[in-house]
Amino acid sequence: MSEPHALQEIGWPLDDHGQVAVPEWRECLEAHPQARPARVVEQHRSGYVVAEGPDDSFPVESPAEWQRRPSYRKGGIPPEARAGVGDWVLVERSGDVMQIVALLPRRSAIKRAAAGEHYKQQLIAANVDTVFVVCGLDKDFNPRRIERYLLLVKGSGAQAVVVLTKADHAADVPGAVATIAALASAEVPVRAVDAREPDSVAALRPWLQPGATVVMVGSSGAGKSTLTNSLAGEELMKTGEVRSTDSRGRHTTTYRALIPLPGGACLIDTPGMRELKPTGEEDVADNFADVAELALECRFRDCRHLKEPGCAVMAAIATGNLDPQRLANYRKLQGEVATAAGQLAGRRVQ
Template identity: 40%
Template sequence: MSTLQSYGWNEHFKHQFEISRSSGLEAARVLSIQGFKHLVITEGGNVEAQLSGALMNSREPEAYPKVGDWVLLKCYEEGGVIIDTLPRFNQLSRKAPGTESGLQVLAANIDAAFIVQGLDRDYNLMRLQRYLQQIVQCNIKPIIILNKADLVPDPEIYRQQVHELGYNCPVLLTSALKPALQYEWTSQYLLRRHTYILLGSSGVGKSTLLNSLLGYKMQAEGATSSANNKGKHTTTARHLVLLPNGSIIIDAPGMREFGLTGAAESEGVHHPLIDELAPLCRFGDCTHQHEPGCAILTAVENGTLPELVYRSYLKLLREQNHFKASEADRRQHERRFSKMVKQVVKHRRNRKY
């Protein structure tokens, strides 16, 4: 097996490469990004590269190469230059942290996302549903890891609560400190040449989990702040690494914010339990909030739809609508500014003698 194949190179990317290929360029995958430096893997090994000026000037920042992207690389003796990015089959994104309305792409070309929650103090169903919603809408398969299961009397209670959210995805109980428990799920859910990403808040045990999977200490294992019981950041940037069993994993820094954006073509929040009941509503355009004959409200009232799921659904729906409205305003402002710049340039050109 070639080096690129071991890092996920397949017929899809080979076809895209042949379409985009130019003389002197080779394929590479982005392993990590530190400032302007991109560490990529080529058939010949690791190369430190930077973005070409043409690429930076022709793309929005969210379209710049991210960890997991396959790129076209021009190699030189001292490094390389990334000329272009091959089309992604998906991308994991979130609303940019803070008050910005922009989109932040975290990683690309992911087969499944492991959402890690610790059962000691991090366990939060509302936060978990937020992760699930965004990941599903990014066309990525979610797998939930409930870590530190050895610290609670009956971990099966937590697994049942997660199943009741209705996303029909695997929910794994484990402890990153117990190798025997790791093998129970890694043999089934970590497949060779497939790419995964580890997500979760700081302090849930992602770094300990990754170190256990690797068999050596890549990331420092963090402690928990005694002041606020919140985890400390031990991973400060995203890294793509090849595991001993041949699978590929991206370790992401702990995220306190995971803002919902929704898919570009999506109208509203698509929750599996809501979608199953929606066709039974009296009105086809039912908002599931106040209309008579709403099957969703009826299900909440009689207890067949958990109230937690419904309240979270409404909150995520409001957040997604707000993001889309803000994003539309931002893009409209950019279009107006671009049009103004073109008019100024044209005016100055016409006034030249």
């Protein structure tokens, strides 16, 4: 097995006795005595790059069954069941190459439905402790998009933190923070930072402790690469200009990569995502607790919150206690999740 301290520096969990903290992982190690653990730090069409420490990475071959086209049919392997950035795998030498022989069970997984007509899940990152939902405080500031990101994160096993970048561009930073805090649940922290200033991004240190793994998600131009460079203390990721018309940027990050930070945490940067489709496994009511609680006060149990008498939701809108755009997004996401859930169920019975 690789040096435990080197593995710990890229997130390998050990208990107080120096043993692997995840029982299922210990079982996998015992089942493959000749293999050793490594973490996926890059995923490309041609294969993977894994690491056994912050300065020890190398390419590996995927199992033969992963090299076939992903499939939900019986006996097939869907795309989300294959390794992604952040996953822990067991690797073993086979001739002149290193090969993945096992994928360790995930402690958390951030997923979305891939773009396109046919249903397919896409793994964004695995085994992360925290998700930084990054949005710029410029013309691209969009509370509705943040609601959508929080829906994907909820139930993933990771904690969401909303990071509002470009605080130096905003006329009313406290107002923007209050807007997001009002739509996020109480356990979702909101921080406004200037991604170019190390002193400003120090506000994110509580989630970047040694051994922790954080993934950043957000649209192109939100400042994820700039934030990565500030946290790393060096220019690791390319950054680009954003359009003046809508503050959208080009995809300066073209693939997911896990980056060890100087303080001992790991950061996963991801390409900007313009389309965020739910997988069908999300709980919309859990993410819109304010709307769900109001619905319990409606006169009719099957109230659609349109023109029914005694509708507590519409009453809250009339008094200004509920944003009508939040209700509209709630309805929209309910429909999308229901559609995706039907597609997922259909895939699973094929």
